[in-house]
Amino acid sequence: MFKGLIGKKIGMTQIFDENGAAVPVTLIEAGPCYVTQVRTPDKDGYTAVQLGYEEVKPKRLSGGELGHLKRNNVPPLRFLREFRSKDPQVQEGDTVQLAEMFSVDDHVDIVGTSKGRGFQGGVKRYHFRGGPKTHGQSDRLRAPGSRGSGTTPGRVFKGARGPGHMGDDRVTSQNLKVALVDGERNLIGVRGAVPGPRGGLVILKEARKQ
Amino acid sequence: MNDILKSVEAPVNQDIPELAPGDSVSVHVKIKEGNRERIQEFKGIVLYTHNNDGNSSTFTVRRVASNGVGVERTFLTRSPRIAKVVVERHASVRRGRLYFLRTLTGKAARLKQKY
Numbered sequence: 510m511f512k513g514l515i516g517k518k519i520g521m522t523q524i525f526d527e528n529g530a531a532v533p534v535t536l537i538e539a540g541p542c543y544v545t546q547v548r549t550p551d552k553d554g555y556t557a558v559q560l561g562y563e564e565v566k567p568k569r570l571s572g573g574e575l576g577h578l579k580r581n582n583v584p585p586l587r588f589l590r591e592f593r594s595k596d597p598q599v600q601e602g603d604t605v606q607l608a609e610m611f612s613v614d615d616h617v618d619i620v621g622t623s624k625g626r627g628f629q630g631g632v633k634r635y636h637f638r639g640g641p642k643t644h645g646q647s648d649r650l651r652a653p654g655s656r657g658s659g660t661t662p663g664r665v666f667k668g669a670r671g672p673g674h675m676g677d678d679r680v681t682s683q684n685l686k687v688a689l690v691d692g693e694r695n696l697i698g699v700r701g702a703v704p705g706p707r708g709g710l711v712i713l714k715e716a717r718k719q
Numbered sequence: 720m721n722d723i724l725k726s727v728e729a730p731v732n733q734d735i736p737e738l739a740p741g742d743s744v745s746v747h748v749k750i751k752e753g754n755r756e757r758i759q760e761f762k763g764i765v766l767y768t769h770n771n772d773g774n775s776s777t778f779t780v781r782r783v784a785s786n787g788v789g790v791e792r793t794f795l796t797r798s799p800r801i802a803k804v805v806v807e808r809h810a811s812v813r814r815g816r817l818y819f820l821r822t823l824t825g826k827a828a829r830l831k832q833k834y
Contacts, residue, residue, distance in 0.1 A: 522724045523774040529749070529800035531774070536724060689727065698727065707721075 511599055512610050512715040513592035514539040515562035516697070518621065520707045524689060524698065534688045534698035537619075539713055541695060543583040544603040548591070558597045560605065561586030590712055608692025615687045616716035621705035625677035635670045680704035684716050728774045734803030735796060738765050738778050740817050741810035741830050746780060746794060747802040758802055761792055764830070767816040773797075781817075787824055809833040 516539030523531045546559035565587045567575060578585060581602040599605065611617060631637035631653040640649030653672060656665045682703055689698030703711060738744065746761040763782030770776045776796045784790050794801055810830035820828055 519723050520721050522727065523795075524727055525729050525774070525795075525797070525799055528751075529798055531795055531798065534727075536727065538723070691727075694723075696723065696727070 511558050511592065511594040511597040511605075513558070513560065513594070514605065514607060514610060514713045515542050515560055515588055515590050516540060516695075516711050516713060517563075518703055518705055518707055518709050518711050519696075521702065526688070532688050532700055533702075534700055535703040536689075537697050537699065537703065537711055537713070539607045539695055539697050540605060541607075542605050543581075543586060544599050544601055544605060545578060545581060545583055545586070545589055547597055547599065547601050555593070556595060556597060557591050557593045558599060559589055559591045561589050563587040588710060592712075592714065606692065607695045607697055608690065611687055611690060611697060611713070613687055613690055616684050616719045617687060617699060618681055618683045618714045618716050619685055619699065619703050620679060620681045620712040620714070621703055621709055623676045623678050623680045623704045624706050626675040628673065629675040630672045631670065634672065634675045637670075684718055725773065729797040729799065732797065732801060732803070735801065736804065736806055738768055738804065738806070739809065740765055740767050740815055741812035741833075742806050743808040743810070744780060745805045745807060746792075747804070748794075749800050749802050763790075763792075764810075764817070764820065766791065766818070766820065768796075771796075781820060783824070783828070789821060 516537045519536040519538055521533065521535050524534050526532050540562065542560040542562050544558060545561040548555055548557040548559070550556060561578065561583060563586060564584045567585045569587070570585050575585060583602060630651055632639050632651045637653055639651045640646060642650055656669055656671060682701070685699040685701050687697060688700050705711060742765045744763065744765055748759050748761060750757055750759050761780060761782065763780040766779045766781050768778040774797050777793050778796060779791055779793045781789060781791045809832065811833040812830060
C-alpha cells in the first residue's frame with residue numbers, strides 16, 4: 510500500500526518511553542493530505558501518487574493550479590508533491606490520514622530542506638582541517654590549502670570541494686523510528702533530528718532501508 | 720515554547736516539591752529488577768536545578784559516599800522513574816550553583832539551615 514505524507518516540522522523536545530528513558534523526538538504535523546492525482550503506466554509511463562497539503566484561499570493559487578485541483582473536487586492546496594509507489598491503492602480525491610499510515614515503532618525516511626548557511630569556508634562546509642595555528646603562521650588558520658595539481662592538468666577539476674554556498678539543500682534523514690503518533694491532531698514524533706527549520710515543509714516516506 | 724510541543728510533555732509529578740540549591744533531599748527512585756520494582760533512596764544536597772520548564776528540566780544532587788567520595792547524580796524532574804522527593808532541610812545559600820561544595824569536606828561542607 511502507498512505510504513507517504515507531507516507535513517510541517519514543529520520542533521524538538523524529549524519524551525519518556527515506557528521504561529522511563531528520555532527519548533529525543535522531533536514533532537511533525539503531518540497531513541491530512543489529499544490525493545490530487547494518481548499517475549498510471551498507461552497514461553504517464555510510471556506509477557506515483559500526487560499529494561496536496563495545507564488548504565489556502567483560492568486567490569493564492571493560479572488558475573491552472575485551481576483547475577487541476579477542482580477536477581477531483583479537492584480544496585485549494587498550497588503544496589503538491591509526488592510519491593513513487595508500485596501499488597498505490599488510492600483514488601484521486603481521497604484524503605489520507607496519518608493514523609492509517611504510520612504507527613509507533615515504524616521506521617520512516619524524512620525529507621526536508623536544510624537551513625541555509627550562506628557562503629561558508631571549507632572548514633565549516635567540508636570539515637577541512639585548516640592550517641597550523643602556530644610556528645609563525647599569520648593567516649593560514651582556516652585556509653583551504655591546495656585545490657589540485659600544478660601545470661598538469663593546469664585547471665581545477667569540476668566538483669572540487671571548496672568554499673561556497675552551504676545549506677538550503679534537499680536532505681533525507683533515513684530510518685527514523687516513530688516514537689509517538691496522535692491521529693486526532695495529525696501529530697507524529699520521530700526519534701532524532703529532522704532537516705530544516707521549525708515550520709519547514711517535510712515529506713514522510715516509508716523507510717526504504719528496512 | 721510552542722503549545723504543541725508543550726502538549727506532549729509528561730505531567731508534573733505532584734510528589735516533587737519545588738527544589739532550591741542547598742536543600743537536603745531524599746530522592747526516591749524506582750528501580751526495575753527483572754519483574755520486581757523497588758524504590759532506592761538517594762540522599763544528598765541539591766547543587767543546582769536546571770531548565771525548570773518542561774520535560775528536559777533536571778536537578779543535581781550531591782552525596783558524600785563512604786571514604787569521602789563525592790557522588791553527584793542528575794535527575795530528570797519529570798521522569799516517571801522518580802517516585803517522589805522529600806525535602807528534609809532548607810539551607811540559606813547565596814549562590815545558584817553550589818560548586819564550591821566539591822572542594823569542601825567534613826565540617827566545612829555544612830550549610831546554614833534556613834527557617
